[in-house]
Amino acid sequence: MTENDWVCRPCGLEKLPEPQGGPAIRLVDLVKALDGKKVLDGIDLDIPRQRITAVIGLSGAGKSVMLKHMIGLERPDAGRVLVDGVDLTRLSRPELYRIRRRFGMLFQGGALFDSLDVFENVAFPLREKTALGEAEIRERVHMRLAQVGLEGAGEKFPDELSGGMVRRAALARAMVMDPEILLLDEPTTGLDPIIRNSILSLICHMYHQHCFTMVMISHDIPDIFCWSHHVVVLHDGKVVLSAPAEEVFRSSDPFVRQLIHGDIAGPVHLM
Amino acid sequence: MLALAEAIGTRVLRKIRAMGGMTIFLWASLSSAVAPPVPLRHVVKQVHFIGVKSLFVIVLTASFTGMVLGLQGYYTLRKFAAEGLLGSAVALSLIRELGPVLSALMVTGRAGSALTAEIGIMRIGEQIDALETMGIDPIRHLVSPRMLGALVSVPLLASIFDVIGILGGYLVGVKLLGLNQGVYFGQMEASVMLKDVSDGLLKSIAFGLIISWVCTFKGYHTARGAEGVSQSTTSAVVLSSVLVLIGDYLLTSVLL
Amino acid sequence: MKRLNVETAVGLFVIAGILCLAWLSVKLGKLEFLESDTVPVIAEFSSVSGLKEGAAVEIAGVEVGKVVSIAEKDYKARVTMKLRSGIPLQEDAIASIRTRGLIGDRYVSLTPGASDRRIPPGGRIRETESAVDLEGILGQFIHGSAK
Numbered sequence: 197m198t199e200n201d202w203v204c205r206p207c208g209l210e211k212l213p214e215p216q217g218g219p220a221i222r223l224v225d226l227v228k229a230l231d232g233k234k235v236l237d238g239i240d241l242d243i244p245r246q247r248i249t250a251v252i253g254l255s256g257a258g259k260s261v262m263l264k265h266m267i268g269l270e271r272p273d274a275g276r277v278l279v280d281g282v283d284l285t286r287l288s289r290p291e292l293y294r295i296r297r298r299f300g301m302l303f304q305g306g307a308l309f310d311s312l313d314v315f316e317n318v319a320f321p322l323r324e325k326t327a328l329g330e331a332e333i334r335e336r337v338h339m340r341l342a343q344v345g346l347e348g349a350g351e352k353f354p355d356e357l358s359g360g361m362v363r364r365a366a367l368a369r370a371m372v373m374d375p376e377i378l379l380l381d382e383p384t385t386g387l388d389p390i391i392r393n394s395i396l397s398l399i400c401h402m403y404h405q406h407c408f409t410m411v412m413i414s415h416d417i418p419d420i421f422c423w424s425h426h427v428v429v430l431h432d433g434k435v436v437l438s439a440p441a442e443e444v445f446r447s448s449d450p451f452v453r454q455l456i457h458g459d460i461a462g463p464v465h466l467m
Numbered sequence: 468m469l470a471l472a473e474a475i476g477t478r479v480l481r482k483i484r485a486m487g488g489m490t491i492f493l494w495a496s497l498s499s500a501v502a503p504p505v506p507l508r509h510v511v512k513q514v515h516f517i518g519v520k521s522l523f524v525i526v527l528t529a530s531f532t533g534m535v536l537g538l539q540g541y542y543t544l545r546k547f548a549a550e551g552l553l554g555s556a557v558a559l560s561l562i563r564e565l566g567p568v569l570s571a572l573m574v575t576g577r578a579g580s581a582l583t584a585e586i587g588i589m590r591i592g593e594q595i596d597a598l599e600t601m602g603i604d605p606i607r608h609l610v611s612p613r614m615l616g617a618l619v620s621v622p623l624l625a626s627i628f629d630v631i632g633i634l635g636g637y638l639v640g641v642k643l644l645g646l647n648q649g650v651y652f653g654q655m656e657a658s659v660m661l662k663d664v665s666d667g668l669l670k671s672i673a674f675g676l677i678i679s680w681v682c683t684f685k686g687y688h689t690a691r692g693a694e695g696v697s698q699s700t701t702s703a704v705v706l707s708s709v710l711v712l713i714g715d716y717l718l719t720s721v722l723l
Numbered sequence: 724m725k726r727l728n729v730e731t732a733v734g735l736f737v738i739a740g741i742l743c744l745a746w747l748s749v750k751l752g753k754l755e756f757l758e759s760d761t762v763p764v765i766a767e768f769s770s771v772s773g774l775k776e777g778a779a780v781e782i783a784g785v786e787v788g789k790v791v792s793i794a795e796k797d798y799k800a801r802v803t804m805k806l807r808s809g810i811p812l813q814e815d816a817i818a819s820i821r822t823r824g825l826i827g828d829r830y831v832s833l834t835p836g837a838s839d840r841r842i843p844p845g846g847r848i849r850e851t852e853s854a855v856d857l858e859g860i861l862g863q864f865i866h867g868s869a870k
Contacts, residue, residue, distance in 0.1 A: 269599055307592055307593040309594055325601065325602060373601075514737070622744070623741070626741075626743040626744040626747060656753070658828070
């Protein structure tokens with residue numbers, strides 16, 4: 197472990213707590229084919245506990261599919277997904293639903309329920325999965341909405357929100373059950389730079405408050421290196437590199453270099 | 468030759484797999500529909516959507532169906548000097564056949580397509596995945612209430628269709644063509660048996676099941692963006708209409 | 724006008740639907756909830772051709788009951804009817820099968836007798852008139868006139 201693991205890179209200030217136990221999520225030799233095409237081709241990966249892990253790679257590299265495996269939304273053709281040593285692929289549905297209470301997930305488009313307003317969207321998991329009273333639910337939802345800066349928008353419906361507000365509302369919903377592990381699928385894609393940075397700093401702020409284990413898919417290269425501790429590079433369903441952010445940034449691997457710099461010339465030719 | 472056989476085999480296997488998938492889906496949604504606690508609030512919402520909001524179109528089609536039955540029936544029966552049987556002709560064809568079938572087709576067009584589109588949009592917007600990640604069974608949460616709603620709404624709509632249609636026939640036969648009112652209803656009461664009514668009811672329950680099953684299944688298994696939603700909506704409407712008509716024939720031949 | 728809320732609308736819809744269903748099954752389908760106020764009575768006919776279960780039983784043209792079941796027994800047709808209670812049937816009452824109109828329904832007509840003795844519930848009407856065999860009559864008529 198280097199000194200970097202002890203200091204929060206995004207803010208560079210606060211000391212991080214030392215993680216208890218080994219990796220939060222382990223993917224072991226994961227294989228998945230969709231429509232006859234191998235999307236994941238033998239993924240072996242450890243997600244460090246209580247750190248922000250960024251997953252980068254070209255579009256179609258299998259990032260989203262891998263993230264969905266981590267929460268059991270997809271079942272692999274082969275391999276195992278271990279969350280604290282429990283193999284998700286062997287769980288029955290009720291067991292899977294129970295273990296998912298430890299997860300929060302933010303989807304690419306936010307995936308807010310169109311028929312519910314923002315407040316009800318955030319309150320939804322509480323209403324469905326807990327026996328909390330109305331007052332308690334209101335208090336928790338208002339707290340989460342305040343954290344993401346949406347105090348006054350509770351009455352609005354998803355189609356009345358801007359892209360940034362949708363992501364923030366979805367983030368509030370993902371966190372409302374106090375998860376240990378937060379999975380974020382492209383939280384910033386399609387947003388303008390100012391809103392993008394405000395979302396990223398919000399995520400970082402949340403991280404400091406709750407010390408989640410975070411896995412974040414992102415295309416914000418090279419910015420993402422400043423907002424994460426650990427970076428995973430994925431290409432063609434394989435892990436190219438999984439290392440602390442600094443190390444990945446300084447990597448001499450030609451594909452990683454091309455990805456970071458966005459070069460047209462390099463090991464990958466698209467045209 | 469072998470290639471042809473293989474092509475046929477692939478298609479057959481795919482169809483069988485799809486049918487198996489549909490059956491498992493039906494089983495999952497029905498079993499979670501009856502597992503307590505029954506999500507009554509959601510079911511009420513679906514009865515409102517499938518039933519109450521279809522009422523207008525049902526009343527409209529029912530009254531015109533009844534009126535045209537009155538007109539056609541009168542014209543045909545007069546050839547045999549049996550206009551007195553108009554009441555029975557209108558009531559029997561409505562209760563046994565047209566009420567359940569036409570109301571099912573109307574519900575398919577108005578509510579079934581919307582069910583598919585709604586669930587399909589939730590699928591492509593990853594809202595169904597979001598439910599899953601929250602540990603909520605999307606079939607129990609989305610599909611079962613819609614199925615129960617259709618099972619309640621469609622038979623009631625068919626009954627309303629029957630009554631409105633009989634009144635439509637009354638309007639034409641008695642008020643317009645001058646048939647005796649007592650003859651119209653008297654013949655009707657004499658010829659309609661309880662079995663006719665219960666057969667019609669059974670049919671419309673079966674149709675409610677078919678519609679909600681096909682439409683939610685197609686929505687639930689939507690893929691590939693907005694185009695996928697339009698595709699699954701179209702195929703849901705076509706498939707459930709066809710299945711309603713096929714089911715109608717099969718049920719009629721079994722029940723008669 | 725204030726819009727109905729969802730629950731009220733659904734409630735009204737369900738009530739309307741059930742009323743329609745009730746009208747269809749009680750008024751047209753003649754569904755009976757109370758079976759107790761009827762009295763069974765049996766009659767045997769040599770032919771009931773055309774009579775169906777559920778057909779009307781009339782006295783002087785007024786419906787007083789209906790046919791519950793038709794079965795074959797000793798080459799005769801045994802018809803079980805249910806009559807409204809409170810209608811005394813004399814022992815020598817006659818049950819006859821009649822036709823309404825030329826192609827209309829068959830029904831059972833009861834003609835009261837003069838005896839002092841009543842038929843008990845579940846008892847048998849001895850005097851019966853079978854269905855008129857229209858083809859037979861026509862045949863007789865044609866053959867008769869041809870001879």
